[in-house]
Amino acid sequence: MAKPLLFQIASSILTFVLLLVYLHAKVIEALGLSLHPASSTIWPTPPRSKSRTRGLHSTFQTDEDTAGVDIHSHDRKMKNYWFPIKPADALSPSNGYDSIVKSAYLRHILVASEEMADLVMDIYIKGGSIPGKDNTYGPTDGDLFTRLARDVSLCANSREDGGKIGWVDNPGNQFNDDKDKLNKTNRVGYGMIDPDLIKRLFEERVKGGDVLKLQATEGNGWHLIRVDDLHIDVQPSTMATSGSKNVINKKRNKLKGLGTIPLSPTFRKLDVGNNNGIDNDDMQSKTIYSVPNAQYYKILTTGCQMNVADSERIMGVLEGELGLKSLDSLYDDENDAMDPSLVTKPKSSTAKSDSKKNTPDILLLNTCTIRDHAEQKVYDALGPYASLKRSGHPLAIVVAGCVAQQEGEKLLRRFPEIDLVLGPQYIPWLGELLVEVGKGSQLCMTESMIWSEKVNRDSSREKDGEWMMPVKRGHSTRAWVNVIYGCNEHCTYCVVPSVRGVEQSRSMEAILQECLQLADSGYKEVTLLGQNIDAYGRDMSPRRTFADLLHYLNDNLPPGLSRIRYVTSHPRYFSERVIDAVANLDKICECFHVPFQAGDDQVLRDMRRGYTYDSYMKIIQKIRSKAPDASICGDVIVGFPGESEEQFKRTLDLMEEVKFDNLNTFAYSPRPNTEAADWVNQIPPEVQSDRLQRVQSLAAEHALQRSQRYLGREVEVLVEDRNPKNGDEVMGRTRQGRQVFFPGDVNELKGELVMVEILEARTWSLVGRKVIPGNVLERSEYTTQSNM
Secondary structure (H helix, E strand, O other), X not given: OHHHHHHHHHHHHHHHHHHHHHHHHHHHHHOOEEEEOOOOEEEEOOOOOOOOEOOEOOOOOOOOOOOOEEEEEOOEEEEEOOOOOOXXXXXXXXXXXXXXXXXXXXXXXXXXXXXXXHHHHHHHXXXXXXXXXXXXXXXXXXXXXHHHHHHHOOOOOOHHHOOEEEEEEXXXXXXXXXXXXXXXXXXXXXXXOOHHHHHHHHHOOOOOOOEEEEEOOOOOOEEEEEEEEEEEOOOHHHHOOOOOOOEEEHHHOOOOOOOOOOOOOOOEEEEOOOOOOOOOOOOOOOEEEEOOOOOEEEEEEOOOHHHHHHHHHHHHHHHHOOOOEEHHHHOOOHHHHHOOOOOOOOOOHHHHHHOOOOOOOEEEEEEOOOOOOHHHHHHHHHHHHHHHHHOOOOOEEEEEHHHHHHHOHHHHHHOOOOOEEEOHHHHHHHHHHHHHHXXXXXXXXXXOOOOOOOOOOOHHHHOOOOOOOOOOOOOOOEEEEEOEEOOOOOOOOOOHHHHHOOOEEOOHHHHHHHHHHHHHOOOOEEEEEOOOHHHOOOOOOOOOOHHHHHHHHHHHOOOOOOEEEXXXXXXXXXXXXXXXXXXXXXXXXXXXXXXXXXXXXXXXXXXXXXXXXXXXXXXXXXXHHHOOOOEEEEEEEEOOOOOOHHHHHHHHHHHHHHOOOEEXXXXXXXXXXXXXXXXXXXXXXXXXXXXXXXXXXXXXXXHHHHHHOOOOOEEEEEEEEEEOOEEEEEEEEOOOOOEEEEEOOHHHHOOOEEEEEEEEEOOOEEEEEEEOOOOOOOHHHHOOOOOO
C-alpha cells in the first residue's frame, strides 16, 4: 500500500509544479515578456504580424517590428527569435557598455514643455512646421537637428552653435568617477545639462545617431539630446579580462606553446597638441601614431564588398594615422610583393633608396570565411611570412576580417608569429592596437564592440568635414559607404552573424557627411553597404528605415554625385517604399539585388529565410510594375542539406520566371558555428557540382536575354577605367549595372558620364560607341519598357 501512496503523492507534486510553470508562463505572456534562450534574460515580446501565414512573413514589411518565425526542419523545431536590439547587445557581459563607452558627443534642443518636445521630435523625423513660425522643415533637410536647435532651442549657450555641447564623459565609466577631474568640455556640458540628466542618458545605453527626449531634472523644460558619436576605450590593458575573447599576451608569455618571442617593428604614439583649448588628457586632442622603424605595408584582401570597404578603411589608418606606404608602389608587378622570397627592382627612381625593401614591415590579411576551406587558405598565405619572421626579419603580422573573428585565439596557437588578430569591429582602433604590438604585446581583439565613428571633433576640422576616419579609396570614380554593420538573421547556413555581430546602423548625418566628402573629391557614384541593408534604422532611436535614408541622401547630395547603389536586400524585410524610391528618385540607380537562395518553400524554411516562392515573386512583380527597366540580381545556393531533385527544380522554375540580369551562384558548403553544418543529410559533392553547372548555364542564358534589350538604345555610362584587354577602349557601367565597353581615351573620359549607343549584347557586358559627347539625356528620355 505504501508504493501506491508514494506514487500518488509524487504525481500530485508533479502536477502542482507543472501548474506553477504554466501559470508563470501566462504571467510572463501577460506582461509582454519572453525568455530569451541564449542569454536567459527577460526580453520584451515583439508584436506579432497579423499577415503571417504558416509562420512566414508577408511580402512587404511595414515600419512595424517583425516577430519570430517557427520553422520545422528534419523532425525538429527551430525558433528564430526576434528581440529589440539595444546598443548593449553588441557587447558581451564581460565587456559591458560602461566599461568601454567613455564619452559621448552631444547636441541638444531645450524647449519649455513636453508637448513642444514631441512636436520638434516629430518634425525631426517627418518634417513639418512650428505654429507661429514661418519656417517649414522637410524630413530630408540636411542636418535638420542642428537647424531646429538654432531656430527653437531655449539654450542661449548652444543655440547659435546648432545645439552643440561637445564631448561629455559617461558617469558610469570606471575612468570617470572623480568629478573633480572633469575636463573642460564636461564643465561646459554640465552647464547646459545637469549631471543627473547626463547619467540618465548613458543609462539608456545610447549609441551614435540616437535622439532621446528627457525632462530636465529640476523641471526646467525638456531636452531633445542627439548623440553624434561615442568615444570608445579599447586599450588592451583595460580590456583584458578572464574568459574574454580579447586576449592580451604581454611579452608573449600568456599562451602556452608560443615558442620564441616573434619580432615586430616598433610603434610610437605622439601627441602633437590640439587647437581647441581642450586639456591634453581629453580625447579631443589630436593624436598621430608614428612608426619610426616601419615604412611599408602589404594588405591582401579576399571576400565580399564589405571586406573591400574594410580594407580601404585599414589602408586609411595605416597611411593617414601611421604614415606608412603601400609596398605595391615599389614594384612593377604587385604579385612580386606577395612573395617574400623575391627580390625585385624598384618601380621608379624615387624608390631606389628602398630597393632593399622586398618585404613589408606590416603584413595584413583581410580574410573571408564564407567559402569552403577559407581558414586553410589563410594558413597557406601566412606560411611564407611566418617563416620569414622566424628567420629574424622584423615583421608585424595582422590577420583581420571574418576568419580572424571566427578563429580568434586559434590563429595565435597555429601561428604564434601573428601579432594581432583583428575583428572587423576594431578597425577604427588599429593605430592604437599597433602601438601595443610595438611594445611587445600579442593581441586577439574579437570581443563584441559597439560601433563608433571614431572621429576627431576638433571644431576647426569639423567645419571642413575633415574629422571623418581616414579611408584610402580603391577607385577614383565610385566608392563604398557602410550604412549598417552586422546581421541578426541567423540563417542556418550563414556564418555572418557570428563574425560580423548584431546589426548596428550608422546615423544618417554621418553617412551623408562621408558622401559629401566623396562628392567634394570628385566621386560620381557610391554604393551603400549592409549585410541586411533593409534592416537599416530598426536599431535606432527614433527608428528609421532604409527608404528614409535613400530619400535623405537623394535630397542632400550635390549634382556631381549622381548615382547611388546599394547591397544587399533581404526579401523578408523588403519594403515597397524602397521600390518607389528606386523608381522615382533621380540619384538612385535602377538596380535591385534581392537574393532568393532557393525556390522550394521547404528548403527556404530549412534555411530559415522567412519567405516563400510566392512572396518572393510578389516582390519581383512589384519591381517590374514600378521600375520596368530596372535590373534584378540575385544569389542562389544549390545542394543545401536535404534538397531533393524536385526541390532543386523549383529553383530553376523561379529563375525561369524572373530571368535575372545577374546571378551569384554557390554550392552549399558547411561553415563553422552554423546549424546546417551538423545535419546528417548533406548532399554529395558530385550532385552539388551538377546542380551548380545547371543553374550557371541557365543564368548565362537569361543574362544574355537581358543584355539584348539594350541593343540600339542610348544609355548613360559612367566611365571607370581602361579596358584591360584593349587599351583603345574604356569601360564603365550603366545605371542598371551592366558593364559597357566602347572606344575612347581613358585620360579624357574616366569619371565622366557619357551617352553610349549599344551595338552588341554579350552575356555579361555590352559593346557600343560614344554619342553626343557631354550631353546626358534626362532619365525619362532614356528609360524604356524592358523586354520581358
